[in-house]
Amino acid sequence: GDSVTQMEGPVTLSEEAFLTINCTYTATGYPSLFWYVQYPGEGLQLLLKATKADDKGSNKGFEATYRKETTSFHLEKGSVQVSDSAVYFCALFSTGGFKTIFGAGTRLFVKA
Amino acid sequence: IAGITQAPTSQILAAGRRMTLRCTQDMRHNAMYWYRQDLGLGLRLIHYSNTAGTTGKGEVPDGYSVSRANTDDFPLTLASAVPSQTSVYFCASRQGDTQYFGPGTRLTVL
Numbered sequence: 001g002d003s004v005t006q007m008e009g010p011v012t013l014s015e016e017a018f019l020t021i022n023c024t025y026t027a028t029g030y031p032s033l034f035w036y037v038q039y040p041g042e043g044l045q046l047l048l049k050a051t052k053a054d055d056k057g058s059n060k061g062f063e064a065t066y067r068k069e070t071t072s073f074h075l076e077k078g079s080v081q082v083s084d085s086a087v088y089f090c091a092l093f094s095t096g097g098f099k100t101i102f103g104a105g106t107r108l109f110v111k112a
Numbered sequence: 113i114a115g116i117t118q119a120p121t122s123q124i125l126a127a128g129r130r131m132t133l134r135c136t137q138d139m140r141h142n143a144m145y146w147y148r149q150d151l152g153l154g155l156r157l158i159h160y161s162n163t164a165g166t167t168g169k170g171e172v173p174d175g176y177s178v179s180r181a182n183t184d185d186f187p188l189t190l191a192s193a194v195p196s197q198t199s200v201y202f203c204a205s206r207q208g209d210t211q212y213f214g215p216g217t218r219l220t221v222l
Binding site for chain 1: 143153162
């Protein structure tokens with residue numbers, strides 16, 4: 001079945017450091033890929049998405065590129081801020097089953 | 113602001129009691145979901161509804177029931193709460209391939 005694997009956390013960085021959170025997926029067909037973010041005490045919200053191979057999703061300085069050849073959708077940000085501290089979830093939407101599959105989540109702490 | 117509302121925000125409940133968590137959306141999305149989140153990380157799907165009048169079981173449905181009488185409301189009921197149901201519960205809806213989440217209900221069963 002479809003699945004999403006993302007790097008375990010927590011990830012701790014200093015402010016202005018470069019961030020990468022790895023995400024790989026297994027899916028049949030051509031899923032849409034997502035990063036959702038959960039700030040403390042809140043529900044998940046969409047951060048960015050990409051719907052086909054080689055598409056790049058971007059938002060708030062975060063980027064991720066849909067790599068079909070490596071089945072990956074790694075999240076990157078060039079310079080993190082304390083306000084980026086949150087839990088990040090990689091996910092895919094399977095058009096075949098109309099299901100969203102979430103990764104386990106990666107907690108990010110950014111120190112001032 | 114359009115979105116999903118959940119009530120209550122938090123609740124402490126004695127074991128064995130019945131509890132209904134409420135979820136309402138005003139976006140007219142057909143698909144809705146209930147998840148639980150333990151230890152602040154992974155989400156597990158409890159139940160879902162693809163459209164009003166239909167429901168389905170997720171990966172952890174035992175001890176929970178849902179109904180979908182109309183498009184806007186999707187309540188989750190714990191018939192007889194147990195301590196292992198202590199968790200944060202999120203309701204979500206879906207438009208196309210994107211999910212939209214409510215703010216969550218923090219439930220503690222003692």
